[in-house]
Amino acid sequence: MSKPGIAFIGLGKMGVPMALNLLRAGHAVEGFDLNPQAASAFAGESGFHLAASALAAARRHAIIILMLPDSAVVDQLLWQAPDGLAAHLAAGTLLIDMGSSDPVRSRDNAARLQAQGVAFVDAPVSGGVKRAVDGSLAIMIGGAGDDVARAMPVLEAMGRTLVHVGQAGAGHAVKALNNYVSASGLVATCEALVAAEKFGVDPHRVNQVFNASTGKNNTTEHKVENFMLSGSFGSGFALALMRKDLQTARAFIERMGTAGDFAEECLDTWVRAEQALGPGADHTAMFKFIKGQ
Ligand code: NAD
Numbered sequence: 001m002s003k004p005g006i007a008f009i010g011l012g013k014m015g016v017p018m019a020l021n022l023l024r025a026g027h028a029v030e031g032f033d034l035n036p037q038a039a040s041a042f043a044g045e046s047g048f049h050l051a052a053s054a055l056a057a058a059r060r061h062a063i064i065i066l067m068l069p070d071s072a073v074v075d076q077l078l079w080q081a082p083d084g085l086a087a088h089l090a091a092g093t094l095l096i097d098m099g100s101s102d103p104v105r106s107r108d109n110a111a112r113l114q115a116q117g118v119a120f121v122d123a124p125v126s127g128g129v130k131r132a133v134d135g136s137l138a139i140m141i142g143g144a145g146d147d148v149a150r151a152m153p154v155l156e157a158m159g160r161t162l163v164h165v166g167q168a169g170a171g172h173a174v175k176a177l178n179n180y181v182s183a184s185g186l187v188a189t190c191e192a193l194v195a196a197e198k199f200g201v202d203p204h205r206v207n208q209v210f211n212a213s214t215g216k217n218n219t220t221e222h223k224v225e226n227f228m229l230s231g232s233f234g235s236g237f238a239l240a241l242m243r244k245d246l247q248t249a250r251a252f253i254e255r256m257g258t259a260g261d262f263a264e265e266c267l268d269t270w271v272r273a274e275q276a277l278g279p280g281a282d283h284t285a286m287f288k289f290i291k292g293q
Contacts, residue, residue, distance in 0.1 A: 003027045006154065007057035007064040009077070010099065011038035013236045014125070015067035017132040018098070018158045023047045024135075025157035030057045058085045063154060064095045070244050071102040078109060091117030096151050098139075100124045100241070102248050103173035104255065106142070110168030119147040120168055123155055124175035129236035136160040140178070142171035173252055180249035183242055184266045185217040186283070189224065190290040203229055227284035235284045242283040243270040 003026045008019045011033035019029050023045055031039070032051040042048040051057035054077055058064050064085070068074050074097060078086045089095070095118060097106060103122075110120035121143035131137045137159035141148055148164050155162055165174050189210070196206045207229070210220040227235045246267040253260035273289040274281070 004063050004154075005030065005061050007032075007051070007054075007061040008067070009033070009054045009057060009064065010067035010069075011035075011041070012067065012069075013129050014132045016041045017129065018065075018067060018125075018137075019048070020045070021132075021135045021158050022154070027154070027157065030060060032057045053083070055083050055085055055088060058093075059088055062090075062093055063151075064089075064093065065154075066095070066097045066099060068097075068099045068101075069241065070099065071105040074099065074101050075105060075109070078113075086113060086116070086118070089113075089116070089118045092119075094119045094121065094147060094150055096121045096123050096154070097172075098123050098125055100175050100179070100245050100248070101172050103142075103169040103171075103176065103252055106172045107167075107169030110143070119144070119150070121147050121151045122168060122171040123151060124171055125159060126175065126178055127159075132158070139163070140165050140171040140174045142166055142168050142173075144168070172248075176245050176249040176252055179242060179245035180263055180266065182218055183246055183270060183283075184262065186219040186223065186286060187266060187269050187290070189215075189217065189219040190228070190287045193224065193228075193287070194291050223284050224287075227282070228287040233282045233285040233288065235282050237283050238279075239270070239274055239277060239281040239283040239285060240279050243267070243274050246270050 005028040006022055008029050008031045011031050019031055022029050028047045030049045030051050032054045039050040066074055078084055106122045113120045123139050123141045125137040125139050127137040135158055138161045139155050139159035141164045165171055193203045193206055197203045207220055207224045210216055227233055250263045250267050253263050273286050276289055277285050
């Protein structure tokens with residue numbers, strides 16, 4: 001049986017390799033991005049079709065994937081008249097939001113869409129561009145059991161560790177919290193490396209020790225050598241997106257009424273770094289910011 005065609009909206013750093021993996025898995029993909037350059041990545045891909053608009057792509061497929069910057073963009077695309085997608089989607093459509101959106105807004109979107117017979121699954125990802133390219137992303141999934149079961153074969157083309165964490169919005173909650181944990185580890189690592197270097201210890205050696213000790217984390221394992229000490233600052237994940245994720249996590253913790261002092265402190269560091277480094281900075285440039293303080 002042939003695999004379902006998919007409308008894929010948001011062909012940025014993550015969306016392009018994810019859509020390419022859907023093509024590799026045998027899905028036809030109809031893509032759209034506001035950036036007209038986005039389609040150049042699909043040159044020679046016979047299963048790919050560039051749509052004239054998000055609505056044109058979404059109307060033609062029963063499965064729609066969004067890989068957009070944030071909830072503001074998602075909500076505008078869904079609900080803003082006259083071309084808001086939601087008003088035009090047929091009952092039975094499955095919408096999968098794979099960007100790192102706000103969990104509370106996603107839960108609202110799920111309820112509003114469900115009222116018109118459209119299923120919503122949130123399936124944000126972790127692992128960065130590298131794992132998007134090799135199809136080994138971690139995917140945390142929120143949604144009703146039947147809807148998640150329908151999304152699963154599609155998500156399996158893009159990720160390796162797929163965990164259904166709860167109802168709609170739960171995937172986005174876990175994603176924001178994951179990035180809070182990741183971002184705090186990154187800041188701690190940068191502060192430690194800069195202090196050690198000032199004391200005269202080679203930061204490469206320090207990181208070597210961290211990776212063999214209890215300080216090991218995602219930053220020490222994958223970012224310090226490749227993107228920080230090398231000076232490339234080219235992980236492909238923008239600092240502004242990490243700041244957005246931290247704002248989402250902080251707001252979520254606040255809403256839950258649970259302890260969040262450290263999240264507040266962490267967010268403040270990322271906001272100051274973004275102000276100093278500018279909107280185009282990669283998130284690994286946090287090292288440069290901390291070193292320059
Ligand atoms: P990106 O900025 O490279 O891509 C986003 C794309 O969305 C851009 O190409 C932009 O032109 C497009 N876009 C914006 N508004 C649009 C609209 N209204 N219609 C159509 N296209 C529109 O960002 P990215 O790094 O690919 O991240 C996408 C999402 O995935 C974000 O939520 C981010 O937080 C999350 N994420 C990123 C990474 C990473 O390593 N880059 C990792 C995990 C999760």
